Amino acid sequence: MAEHIVASFDQELEHIDRLLRDMGELAGSMTQAATRALLTSDNALAQRVVSDDTIMDAKQTELDERAITLIAKRQPMAQDLRAVVGAIRMASDLERIGDLAKNIAKRVGAVGQSATPRKLSHSIDTMASMVLAQVNAVVDRYVARKASDLVSLRDEDEKIDIHYTSVFRELLTYMMEDPRNITACTHLLFCAKNLERVGDHVTNIAENAYYILTGEQLPVQRPKLDETQMTVKS
Amino acid sequence: MNMLTDAAVETALEGAPESKAAKMRGEKVNVFYGGKQALFDVSLDVGENQVTALIGPSGCGKSTFLRCLNRMNDTIDIARVTGKITLDDEDIYNPRIDVVELRARVGMVFQKPNPFPKSIYENVAYGPRIHGLASAKGDLDGIVETSLQKAGLFNEVKDRLHEPGTGLSGGQQQRLCIARAIAVSPEVILMDEPCSALDPIATARVEELIDELRENYTIVIVTHSMQQAARVSQRTAMFHLGNLVEEGPTDKMFTNPEDKRTQDYITGRFG
Numbered sequence: 001m002a003e004h005i006v007a008s009f010d011q012e013l014e015h016i017d018r019l020l021r022d023m024g025e026l027a028g029s030m031t032q033a034a035t036r037a038l039l040t041s042d043n044a045l046a047q048r049v050v051s052d053d054t055i056m057d058a059k060q061t062e063l064d065e066r067a068i069t070l071i072a073k074r075q076p077m078a079q080d081l082r083a084v085v086g087a088i089r090m091a092s093d094l095e096r097i098g099d100l101a102k103n104i105a106k107r108v109g110a111v112g113q114s115a116t117p118r119k120l121s122h123s124i125d126t127m128a129s130m131v132l133a134q135v136n137a138v139v140d141r142y143v144a145r146k147a148s149d150l151v152s153l154r155d156e157d158e159k160i161d162i163h164y165t166s167v168f169r170e171l172l173t174y175m176m177e178d179p180r181n182i183t184a185c186t187h188l189l190f191c192a193k194n195l196e197r198v199g200d201h202v203t204n205i206a207e208n209a210y211y212i213l214t215g216e217q218l219p220v221q222r223p224k225l226d227e228t229q230m231t232v233k234s
Numbered sequence: 235m236n237m238l239t240d241a242a243v244e245t246a247l248e249g250a251p252e253s254k255a256a257k258m259r260g261e262k263v264n265v266f267y268g269g270k271q272a273l274f275d276v277s278l279d280v281g282e283n284q285v286t287a288l289i290g291p292s293g294c295g296k297s298t299f300l301r302c303l304n305r306m307n308d309t310i311d312i313a314r315v316t317g318k319i320t321l322d323d324e325d326i327y328n329p330r331i332d333v334v335e336l337r338a339r340v341g342m343v344f345q346k347p348n349p350f351p352k353s354i355y356e357n358v359a360y361g362p363r364i365h366g367l368a369s370a371k372g373d374l375d376g377i378v379e380t381s382l383q384k385a386g387l388f389n390e391v392k393d394r395l396h397e398p399g400t401g402l403s404g405g406q407q408q409r410l411c412i413a414r415a416i417a418v419s420p421e422v423i424l425m426d427e428p429c430s431a432l433d434p435i436a437t438a439r440v441e442e443l444i445d446e447l448r449e450n451y452t453i454v455i456v457t458h459s460m461q462q463a464a465r466v467s468q469r470t471a472m473f474h475l476g477n478l479v480e481e482g483p484t485d486k487m488f489t490n491p492e493d494k495r496t497q498d499y500i501t502g503r504f505g
């Protein structure tokens with residue numbers, strides 16, 4: 001892409017990109033730390049996630065302000081316009097990921113007292129790694145301007161949904177086996193649900209990033225079947 | 235499920251802006267100034283009751299193309315035009331065409347407001363009078379009033395119709411020139427950077443006027459402001475070094491243009 005005639009315009013766009021990348025990295029590390037804190041009952045780590053969320057919010061505020069100033073000052077067009085509006089939206093999804101991680105971290109104290117079944121912690125760990133890979137990949141691919149890679153990323157989210165369904169079933173089984181597991185399992189259930197929602201935000205980011213890079217919407221996905229809802233009703 | 239309003243359904247049935255019938259049509263238009271070629275095989279349709287914006291870097295041929303549409307290039311000795319330009323499917327370069335009548339049907343508003351050094355009234359009345367559009371004095375008064383009204387100027391000048399047009403503010407002068415163009419009941423109005431000498435408020439008024447005029451007239455506007463093209467037009471044509479490089483719905487041109495040269499130009503990048 002050629003440079004702008006006004007060099008400071010390029011710098012302003014780069015700065016917004018950099019904030020987005022920072023937020024992406026932070027979202028990834030918060031998600032990872034929160035899950036680990038929950039599974040290892042690490043209160044200090046949980047505390048760090050909570051304070052990281054303040055940084056995340058501050059970055060989003062800065063990005064919004066810079067984007068709004070840029071629109072007022074430069075009146076961006078075409079790919080620049082898409083990049084600025086898209087950055088605002090992506091930042092809002094990243095900020096939501098931060099909130100979800102914080103929410104997981106806040107449960108650490110509550111789960112701490114009761115022992116987490118080993119096997120269960122393993123499948124949540126797997127789910128967390130899947131989600132983490134997605135969070136890290138989405139911003140990377142956007143920054144590397146790889147639109148086609150974003151399509152596969154969105155498809156990956158379906159695997160997370162499927163995994164979530166199986167974690168959900170597993171947790172139900174543990175709760176039915178031994179009512180003393182209920183407290184811990186309920187927190188873990190929220191944790192898994194939050195991870196699944198992080199995945200959904202990644203999908204939103206991928207869709208936005210695709211639009212920014214190509215000017216076209218990703219073809220609509222088939223509506224997903226939420227099996228957990230059916231399980232609950234029956 | 236979205237609830238479609240009647241208007242939305244109607245628009246959907248009418249189709250997107252591109253399906254508007256062509257009021258004017260340029261086919262393989264070439265223009266030479268002496269030995270220098272300024273336009274190369276430009277083919278462009280101008281949709282009826284639409285605003286078509288012509289954009290592109292200085293010297294790319296926007297004004298040249300605009301001037302072809304009412305044969306203003308005839309007034310430049312060294313200019314030579316080839317190709318075909320039609321108005322309602324009739325070739326306007328056909329020798330049988332009366333150029334004076336053509337310019338009444340295809341009016342023009344220039345960059346710098348250029349009222350005649352006469353009264354506001356005379357500025358508007360001049361055209362209808364020479365074209366014999368008003369038989370009685372009363373008719374002429376009516377034409378002057380409606381034209382000023384359509385140009386959104388009447389209320390501001392109704393008490394001083396016989397004062398000189400040159401005494402108005404820049405924005406008012408430009409609207410006076412638009413009233414003058416409207417007075418001869420044109421079908422097409424060509425505007426060459428009509429707001430470049432105006433302040434933002436006067437510009438906003440002219441833009442609003444352009445949007446209202448679209449209902450009754452077909453408009454082609456040359457503009458240097460991308461935002462203006464985005465605001466007032468339904469279709470945008472991008473010129474570069476005498477070529478038409480891209481033409482399409484304005485929304486798309488400013489969010490997702492196809493051509494690299496359009497992208498570079500509208501985003502302010504080095505081409």
Ligand SMILES: Nc1ncnc2c1ncn2[C@@H]1O[C@H](COP(=O)(O)OP(=O)(O)O)[C@@H](O)[C@H]1O
Pocket residue numbers: 267272290291292293294295296297298299310312
């Ligand atoms: N009257 C003229 N005599 C000679 N060359 C002209 C004349 N008018 C325009 N040109 C040349 O034709 C090219 C296109 O000019 P113009 O149509 O005015 O461009 P634009 O309106 O896009 O700035 C330029 O190279 C310009 O120098």
Ligand SMILES: [Mg+2]
Pocket residue numbers: 296297298426456
């Ligand atoms: Mg010009």
